[in-house]
């Protein structure tokens with residue numbers, strides 16, 4: 250996984266509450282068996298006028314002019330400013346894959362849906378929860394000035410606004426450690442092999458019916 | 466010290482390791498797999514040269530993009546017309562073969578929607594931890610099991626380590642007191658709950674559903690309620706184990722037998738919250754106040770009882786809500802309408818992991834029996850949740866009742882719930898759907914979904930618009 254330490258980038262304001270995963274990446278694109286290539290269909294229904302198809306070339310498709318990522322000044326954003334309950338809906342990891350593939354490194358919102366929040370960390374994407382007033386201020390600053398950049402410092406858990414205001418945020422120490430170092434979760438868990446085996450042994454005595462094989 | 470909630474008990478019994486920062490390694494007893502969220506997980510295993518930790522803990526079946534017409538289904542995977550869907554289903558078959566995972570393939574009568582199949586086979590058991598790369602895994606909580614929806618990286622993590630890294634949620638109790646009114650079902654109850662607490666109301670919580678209104682539900686009804694816990698923001702929905710649970714599990718193919726059964730039943734008695742357990746949040750609803758529900762907007766919390774007017778954006782005080790309502794009104798094409806009876810329907814969908822079990826189909830059949838689907842409707846389809854549900858319904862002659870009334874009888878799968886197969890809404894079309902999500906575009910690009918119970922969907926199919934099923938059956 251790509252590590253996340255410090256990042257400065259253009260921020261795109263997506264002024265919409267309850268953005269669900271169907272909006273982030275519509276279902277027709279979930280048919281892919283790969284992890285990459287979803288960026289061109291990120292926010293497909295919000296971004297394009299027509300209905301997107303998997304494997305379709307997107308460069309000639311009609312754009313919804315008013316959608317934030319279609320405005321020239323926000324096209325190359327790498328930080329997404331969002332509203333409450335971002336990422337609600339399905340568990341599809343295609344949502345963070347699409348955000349990552351587009352070029353986003355971090356999403357800032359007053360709240361996130363649980364599964365989405367969790368999925369971000371597995372993909373080197375940093376979801377940041379700030380107070381509603383702080384997010385409001387970022388929206389104001391980012392829209393006031395073209396090319397406004399936000400800096401995110403994971404080590405110090407700090408967001409710096411375009412005008413230099415600083416906001417601190419919370420993040421679990423384990424997730425932070427993994428993200429800072431780009432560590433693979435599975436490898437780390439497998440270091441606990443002995444604990445898992447001894448749990449299994451204990452449990453097999455207490456509840457043997459949970460360990461029967463399910464023959465076809 | 467106060468007692469434990471059911472969630473606390475399930476958590477404690479699966480705790481492998483507690484970490485300092487509050488996260489923990491939790492042991493997973495059952496992983497259900499389907500074709501959409503597993504290919505990248507298997508690919509990850511192969512790339513890292515890893516093997517599944519315990520193959521017998523997994524059970525797979527394709528559901529999300531299998532076609533539901535006889536014509537396409539008759540020749541199994543080869544019959545799938547959409548080449549991209551076909552690759553995904555074939556990939557699941559290949560992966561299960563390669564890693565030795567039990568799979569009910571498209572030709573197997575036990576194939577169906579994972580959340581219907583797991584309980585039906587007795588693979589889902591009380592006291593288990595269950596995961597699946599699908600947010601409606603909360604369904605299995607109806608058995609007093611700790612069931613989470615997870616992402617693909619976590620699917621891979623569970624395959625490789627049998628564990629999940631989790632942080633414990635807080636405890637919420639949603640109590641439904643009293644007896645439900647006629648034709649008011651589990652679906653109406655859960656929609657009313659979501660209407661009350663909102664789609665983010667349960668975020669960060671494990672919700673236990675309790676009270677007499679929940680206890681009186683069948684297992685299928687309880688699954689409907691837990692299924693939609695995620696629509697209230699909670700990854701986990703739970704219902705305590707009682708005789709209804711044990712009766713349902715007894716004799717299922719993968720349920721424990723003989724001595725194991727006796728041991729299990731004894732252990733399951735403890736799967737209730739202690740009397741003195743503390744919940745961080747308690748929400749109470751009165752059954753008698755719950756009427757048949759219909760969603761009007763693009764989020765499950767945008768829901769009203771059938772006799773209420775559609776709420777207007779200009780009457781909302783919260784600016785975020787106001788904007789959300791305005792957007793939903795526009796998307797749903799509600800201008801000039803005051804109640805949901807004013808909405809002319811184009812399609813009706815009875816199915817999905819929320820409402821495609823045999824009791825759902827019986828109720829829908831009861832409503833349409835001897836009646837005719839409105840001529841203004843383009844299509845009304847009934848999609849059973851599994852091959853076995855389909856067989857049972859046919860044994861009872863339900864398919865004939867549906868077909869005589871003008872509804873199509875389909876093969877099992879997710880179908881129009883998320884429209885990954887050929888069953889979908891056209892732009893601007895209104896659909897009465899027994900599924901669980903009414904997001905923009907969920908059932909097809911530009912499609913307009915209204916979530917309802919099977920009885921309400923059936924009544925809407927007959928009337929061509931929403932009606933209180935009580936009024937329809939009186940005539």
Ligand code: SF4
Pocket residue numbers: 528529578579580599601817818819878879882883900901
């Ligand atoms: S029926 Fe719908 S909600 Fe349920 S698993 Fe299938 S797609 Fe998901």
